[in-house]
Amino acid sequence: MSLKYMTxxxxxxxxxxxDYVELVDYGPFGKSQDEAGVNNIGQxxxxxxxxxxxxxxxxxxxxxxxxxxxxxxxxxxxxGTAGCGRLAISQAAVPFIYGNYGDQNAMASGLxxxxxxxxxxxxxxxxxxxxxxxxxxxxxxxxxxxWIRGEKFTTIMLDNEVYGNTGGQESGMSPQGAILKMxxxxxxxxxxxxxxxxxxxxxxxxxxxxxxxxxxxxxxxKRAILVAREVGPTFIHxxxxxxxxxxxxxxxxxxxxxxxxxxxxxxxxxxxxEAREVIERIEGEEKKAxxxxxxxxxxxxxx
Amino acid sequence: MYYxxxxxxxxxxxHKCNICTLxxxxxxxxxxxxxxxxxxxxxxxxxxxxxxxxxxxxxLNRGCISMVMAQAKEA
Numbered sequence: 572m573s574l575k576y577m578t579x580x581x582x583x584x585x586x587x588x589x590d591y592v593e594l595v596d597y598g599p600f601g602k603s604q605d606e607a608g609v610n611n612i613g614q615x616x617x618x619x620x621x622x623x624x625x626x627x628x629x630x631x632x633x634x635x636x637x638x639x640x641x642x643x644x645x646x647x648x649x650x651g652t653a654g655c656g657r658l659a660i661s662q663a664a665v666p667f668i669y670g671n672y673g674d675q676n677a678m679a680s681g682l683x684x685x686x687x688x689x690x691x692x693x694x695x696x697x698x699x700x701x702x703x704x705x706x707x708x709x710x711x712x713x714x715x716x717x718w719i720r721g722e723k724f725t726t727i728m729l730d731n732e733v734y735g736n737t738g739g740q741e742s743g744m745s746p747q748g749a750i751l752k753m754x755x756x757x758x759x760x761x762x763x764x765x766x767x768x769x770x771x772x773x774x775x776x777x778x779x780x781x782x783x784x785x786x787x788x789x790x791x792x793k794r795a796i797l798v799a800r801e802v803g804p805t806f807i808h809x810x811x812x813x814x815x816x817x818x819x820x821x822x823x824x825x826x827x828x829x830x831x832x833x834x835x836x837x838x839x840x841x842x843x844x845e846a847r848e849v850i851e852r853i854e855g856e857e858k859k860a861x862x863x864x865x866x867x868x869x870x871x872x873x874x
Numbered sequence: 875m876y877y878x879x880x881x882x883x884x885x886x887x888x889h890k891c892n893i894c895t896l897x898x899x900x901x902x903x904x905x906x907x908x909x910x911x912x913x914x915x916x917x918x919x920x921x922x923x924x925x926x927x928x929x930x931x932x933x934l935n936r937g938c939i940s941m942v943m944a945q946a947k948e949a
Contacts, residue, residue, distance in 0.1 A: 609896070611892075611906075612895060612896055613892060613895030613896070613898070613904060613905050613906040613913070614892075614895075614905070614906050614908060616902060617901040617902050619901035619902075620901060620902070621900070621901070621902075621919060622901075624899075625921075626921035626922055626923040627899060627921070627923025627924070627925055628899055628923075629899065631899040631900065632897070632898075632899035632925075635898075635899060635900075635901050638901075785896050785897070821922075821923035821924055821925065822923070822924040822925065822927060822928045823928070824923070824925060825897065825925055825928050825929065825933075826928065826932075
């Protein structure tokens with residue numbers, strides 16, 4: 572664990588904020604996914620803290636899952652841009668960089684290259700999390716160019732299909748015909764084919780998902796990060812509905828996500844042969860390690 | 875005054891389940907007590923979205939969580 576230097580001495584603990592001490596004592600740092608991962612979320616102190624996002628927000632939910640699914644939270648840096656998402660992403664005990672609107676992928680390019688030069692012996696993960704406006708509208712050129720250059724980091728688009736915190740303007744990702752506060756006649760153009768663009772631009776691992784199955788979501792996040800370490804750019808297009816602008820009652824947010832899974836956000840996973848090799852290698856090693864652990868436990872019981 | 879989620883611990887502990895804790899959009903809010911085998915709500919953090927009620931009642935048909943009016947703590 573690389574966060575040893577942040578562990579306070581017993582005598583100093585009482586002067587520190589309660590949340591900090593809890594994170595040191597019960598947080599996920601230095602633990603494996605089996606001990607503090609998405610399967611036992613709610614049984615350890617999460618890196619994400621209280622945030623000002625709306626009640627019942629699916630984006631907040633996805634961000635929570637994202638932080639729980641990080642394979643290496645102590646060596647991860649997240650980048651974001653204006654939009655709802657950064658309200659929660661910035662409240663986590665993971666470094667967060669906030670740039671000008673739309674330039675998160677340009678910043679991440681520089682950062683991931685710098686990490687590789689500065690820490691050649693370490694694995695540092697860079698992940699950009701931005702909304703549909705930041706990734707596909709205003710940040711479009713920087714997103715596309717980072718993919719075309721083959722930069723090794725993960726891009727996650729939190730697609731709520733609207734400019735949520737500026738009053739409900741249509742975005743490139745809003746579906747055709749969507750009636751919004753500032754698009755009263757309905758959107759006249761098609762939804763942008765984000766995953767197709769990613770494949771064409773050279774992303775080696777692309778997923779489109781509605782986060783209804785927590786294990787599947789966590790698996791995609793983990794795969795995307797691990798592939799980005801070795802092969803090239805990876806992209807996750809995730810549905811995170813805006814229950815305010817699309818007037819979804821909060822108790823039906825999850826039902827809506829399930830409906831979208833059958834509609835615009837059907838699960839799609841694309842990977843190149845190179846990415847598949849990396850995934851099979853890493854997951855194979857993990858399976859072997861698990862089997863060995865189980866075997867060791869059985870032997871202990873017998874003896 | 876606002877609504878918060880309340881877990882019926884007696885009902886909840888009869889099931890081997892922690893599904894609702896996996897579907898709360900707030901971090902460190904709907905927690906799971908392994909010793910008592912029940913979920914519990916950190917009432918100061920709950921925003922009252924009732925997503926957990928949907929998961930427990932509609933998806934799993936267990937009905938262990940209900941929405942109640944938050945009460946001011948007595949000084």
